[in-house]
Amino acid sequence: MMHLRFASVSLILLLTFSSLATGQQAIDLGPSIVNPDSRSPIDNPLFPVDDGERQILETLQQARKGPRYANVSVTDGRLLRLLTETIGAQRVVEIGTSTGESGLWFALGLRKTGGHLITHEIHPGRAKIAEENFRRAGVDHLITIVLGDAHETVKDLEGPIDILFLDADKDNYLDYLDKIVPKIRPGGLIIAHNMVSPPPDPKYIEAITRNPAFETSFLLMDAAGISVTLKKR
Numbered sequence: 759m760m761h762l763r764f765a766s767v768s769l770i771l772l773l774t775f776s777s778l779a780t781g782q783q784a785i786d787l788g789p790s791i792v793n794p795d796s797r798s799p800i801d802n803p804l805f806p807v808d809d810g811e812r813q814i815l816e817t818l819q820q821a822r823k824g825p826r827y828a829n830v831s832v833t834d835g836r837l838l839r840l841l842t843e844t845i846g847a848q849r850v851v852e853i854g855t856s857t858g859e860s861g862l863w864f865a866l867g868l869r870k871t872g873g874h875l876i877t878h879e880i881h882p883g884r885a886k887i888a889e890e891n892f893r894r895a896g897v898d899h900l901i902t903i904v905l906g907d908a909h910e911t912v913k914d915l916e917g918p919i920d921i922l923f924l925d926a927d928k929d930n931y932l933d934y935l936d937k938i939v940p941k942i943r944p945g946g947l948i949i950a951h952n953m954v955s956p957p958p959d960p961k962y963i964e965a966i967t968r969n970p971a972f973e974t975s976f977l978l979m980d981a982a983g984i985s986v987t988l989k990k991r
């Protein structure tokens with residue numbers, strides 16, 4: 759008990775000093791979905807580097823209290839931002855906008871890389887909420903929402919695409935892969951959500967693990983699960 763109390767006090771002190779050091783207040787997006795009842799250091803609040811980042815994180819914080827639909831977890835979202843910024847992505851394509859939470863995670867990276875997100879959604883109500891979230895976060899100029907059935911609308915996509923993120927109708931990832939891969943640049947990434955739950959289409963797993971043109975890693979598999987596939991150079 760004493761140990762626990764000491765650990766909590768230390769954590770609070772650490773967060774206070776860290777936020778003083780950066781000059782920015784931390785933003786708490788809630789506990790992870792893996793361990794909803796416990797806060798471990800990996801669930802620590804996020805520290806925005808500047809006011810633009812703060813505005814996006816605050817919008818995410820608000821969005822997570824409002825209407826949501828199958829949005830990525832904080833842990834998954836952080837990975838999306840990290841990959842976007844790491845590969846200097848200029849053009850990111852998302853299938854499945856929902857209310858725009860993953861879009862906001864991508865925007866954290868894209869405002870630094872100078873890139874753009876083209877996100878596809880079939881449900882007008884969700885697309886409308888996403889649009890409002892992007893405006894509130896001050897990133898609407900970085901994002902284009904394409905309304906309609908993405909199996910049709912992706913035919914108009916132009917390349918080169920740096921990142922493709924699949925997060926819509928889970929049984930049809932293969933169709934998106936076939937249609938969009940030719941437009942992904944060598945060295946680009948195909949990221950697919952829900953590699954654990956709901957269970958992925960085995961044909962999609964085959965396609966990304968048995969093709970010599972691809973190298974795939976499966977990450978964060980203790981929750982929804984994400985595959986990251988490199989289109990080899």
Ligand SMILES: C[S@@+](CC[C@H](N)C(=O)[O-])C[C@H]1O[C@@H](n2cnc3c(N)ncnc32)[C@H](O)[C@@H]1O
Pocket residue numbers: 827828829830853854855856857858859860861878879880881884906907908909925926927
């Ligand atoms: C899992 S949610 C996306 C969550 C979002 N990426 C996030 O993390 O905030 C899947 C979305 O895909 C949309 N969707 C399903 N089938 C689609 C299709 N054929 N074309 C475009 N969007 C589709 C659904 O309406 C739903 O909003």
